Amino acid sequence: MSTLFTPLTLGSTTISNRLGMSALTRSRSSKTVPNDIMLKYYVQRATGGAGLIVTEGVLITRQGSEWPEAPGIWEKSQIDGWKKITDGVHNAGSKIYAQLWHLGRIAHPDAPEQIAAGVPVYAPSAISARGGKFRFLPGAPGYVKPTKIEDPTVLIAQFKEAAINAKAAGFDGVELHGATGYLVHQFLDSASNQRTDKWGGSPENRARFALETLKALVEVFGPNVAVKLSPASGYNDVGMPLQDTIDTFGHLLREADKLGLAYVTFMRYVPYLDPVFDGKKRGTQHDVLSTFSPFLTKTPIFVNAGITPAEAEELVSSGKVAGVFNGVGWLTHPDFGTRIKAGKPLDNALDFATLYGAEGVDPALGYTDYKEAVY
Template identity: 70%
Template sequence: MPNRRTVFAFTPTCTQFCAGMSALTRNRSSKSVPNEIMKQYHDQRAAGGAGLIVTEGTLITRQGKITDSVHTTGSKIYSQIWHLGRASHPEAPEQIEAGVPVYAPSAISARGGKFRHIDGTPGYVTPTEIADPTVLIAQFKQAAINAKEAGFDGVEFHGANGYLVHQFLDSTSNKRTDKWGGSVENRARFALETLKALTEVYGSDVVIKLSPAGGYNDMGMPLQETLDTFGYLLREINKLGLSYVTLVRYNPWLDPEYDGLSAKKRGIPHDAAESYSPFLADTPLFVNGSVAPAEAEELVSTGKAAGIFIGVNWITHPDLGKRIWVGKELDNAPDYTTLYGAPGVDPALGYTDYKEAVY
């Protein structure tokens, strides 16, 4: 039998069998405030073997204690802090409550745009260029301070999937001519300066999630420019002493067709672990993105990754860690009609109603 402990005993704080649970944007909050059903959801998965939980994205400008409850199982919990940038919409509830425009590095809209709380497919709007990005850096830092006060063990800086940080990094969404745009060094500045601000709050208990292959939310540069941009970024990140870096692999599901044409996909398929691990000599590299248990074992045992984060399988299997540990089948299929909830629908559906195995 494979040494499954090599897959699960990987978190910076884990001293026993554990499995990492990726952030999944599983928003069931009440006007951005966590509630009891969210506590139940996280409790289920902590008890099911999630040694380190990274929460759904926590908005830094629209801001129950779930953290204490998770800690009772011996698990750790990081808050994923994010800003949607141009991927928001003026009619989104959180945007209305914030009372500010949709901000982004440049006034360039993304193609696509379907929103859970807005009827139809209104499309993304042309954002307002943020005049002073240091204002956003300060907001991220304050979000980390808030997370620490709420009992989180650390924060994950969301730099993936076409949201604000990714928009600064990508030359197709960042056309600035000041120190925040243009060269690779300038486009990486926002991510690096924010990470430094976060470490002032949490020390080494800071991580970043990146998706170099792009695709989602209309992101993607030519391959060589992608390699140059993320190579530079990760070489500089390696100097900061973070807990780890998570790289999201290319996934066709996160690379939609635009205008009904596959030729208009934006993703740049390439092996993230192989391409970028040389830049992270002193920082553990974790892999995320449709990693099955057997492949996770291979990636860790061969040294290609320090650890694995699992996403969708944690949604449908609250006891995922236990199942993999004892070899139980993963037999709960996701119901995509309830996966992320909808107005007027019981929030438990597709959230806390998946069944555990019989042991």
Template identity: 75%
Template sequence: MSALFTPLKLGSTTISNRIGMSALTRNRSTATVPNELMLKYYVQRAKGGAGLIVSEGILITRQGTEWQQAPGIWSQAQIDGWKKITDAVHEADSKIYAQLWHLGRVSHPDAPEQIAAGVPVYGPSAIPARGGKFRFLPGQPGYVTPTQIVDPTLIVAQYKQAAINAKEAGFDGVELHGAGGYLVHQFLDSSSNQRTDKWGGSPENRARFALETLKALIEVWGPDVGLKISPAFGYNDVGMPLQDTVDTYGYLLREVENLGLSYVTLMRYLAFADVEYDGKLRATQHDVVETYSPFLTNTPIFVTSDVTPAEAEALVGSGKAAGVFIGRNWISHPDLARRMKTGKALDNALDFAGFYGTEGGDPAVGYVDYPEATY
């Protein structure tokens, strides 16, 4: 594991190793405000050796998310809650980025936060996503037809304010969530973005929202801005023909290469995150590392999605990746990096029942109750 345990400079921050912790929705905040249980969760993993932690998706504005207890960063209470977490992570000798998240069309108008926001569900175009299940709403409704965003620059401004708030909250940088079928991804994808203005149509126009948002984040954070993309995902009803996918993401990454980002994370195809509509899988399966790495010769590349310890060492040791982000194994092994360094087994079973918490159950279960190895 020698390659994984070497320092790496990302923007203005140096991380101690190449094993990052992916952004992971855990649904444990208190009415969108980070709490002491979340602090314990992040500190466990910072002490467990994570080189860089990327926070769970942080909502940049009030939205009707499927996850009632997802945290935000639009209020002072939220900023203060995150500041306690970032201070504690730093005391544990780790670094932490804030993942900035807007759901776009996969919100719901009847969700309490959407009602409190007083705005409709927005998307690049008035095209609904298929699927979805808002379990906390009567009848468990699915997605609705969004209202087309009239002026996307207003949303870009919300991202910029969230970046300002993240700096006040003590993060080391921000990551733009451009994956998973959420708003940035919706602008990139020709199935969810069918605009005829400068924000839609060609790959260049569909990439405009992502690029303008990144530039706004850079105005706040300089080089401490990352990007996460998932060109081979079908989750939340996205996915384009292969050539359109390569053209779109190729253009995006050629432009990103000139922005001086701290890293780009490439999410590989995940079968469990794919969905089937009309008898066929939604995702466009292809090798994202081989396809898109050539566009990024100066920008550090991180690889994620079911990366094993041995594969992580091979990816970094061969130079194919500057580092890796690991997700589910960090959930069930709070000391994951320490285990990998010392050769300890990854033998904690993942508690899927407690992944997002259970209604009326103990939120600590399946969250901060996984045991560390004996050293």
């Protein structure tokens, strides 16, 4: 693993190795405010060898999430909570980006935070996603028809304000969540975005929201801005024919490559995250890395979804990627990076029952109680 554990400069930040921790929703905040158990969780992983940590999705404004304890970054108490975490991660020798997240149509109007926001569920078009299950609401309802956002620049301004708050909280950078069927992906996708103005229609117009949002984030964080994309994903009822996928994401990447981003993360096709509708998978299965890498000539590439340590070493040493992100490995092994470097087995099993916590259950269960290896 000699190449995997070499330093890498991303933007103005140098990370100690090429092994990053990807965003993992865990639903452990105090309502929307980061807390001490989250601090422990992130510091455990920073101490355990993560070169770069990307936070769980951080909501940029009040939204009716399927995870009612997802953290936000729109008010001072949240900024203060995140500042403790960024300080802890830095003291442990790692770097940390905030993943900025807007749900778009994957929110529910009856969720407490959406009610508190006093606004509708917004999306590029008034088209409901299929599926969904809000288990904390009576009857576990699915997704609903959203309200079309008339002026998308309002949402771009919210992303920029979130980046300003992230900088105040001490983050090293921000990653725009452009994957798995959330707001940015909804603008990109021809099924969820059926607008006829400059924000919809052609691949260039559908990519406009992502590009304008990235530009706004760069105004705040300079070169320390990244984006995560999942062109093959069918999660949350997105997915286009292959040529439309290539045309849309290809344009996005060509233009994003001009912005001096820290990195782009490609999420590979994940079968268990691809729902079945009308008897067939929703996503567009293809080799995301080989298809879209040629569109980036200057921007470092990361890849995630099911990357084994051996594959990570091969991908980095061959120059196909600058680094890799892992999710479940870090979730179940707080010392994931240290284990790999020391050749220790990855032998902690994932407990799905405690993945997102539960009311009345100790939040440490399945969160900060996974065992470290003996060295």
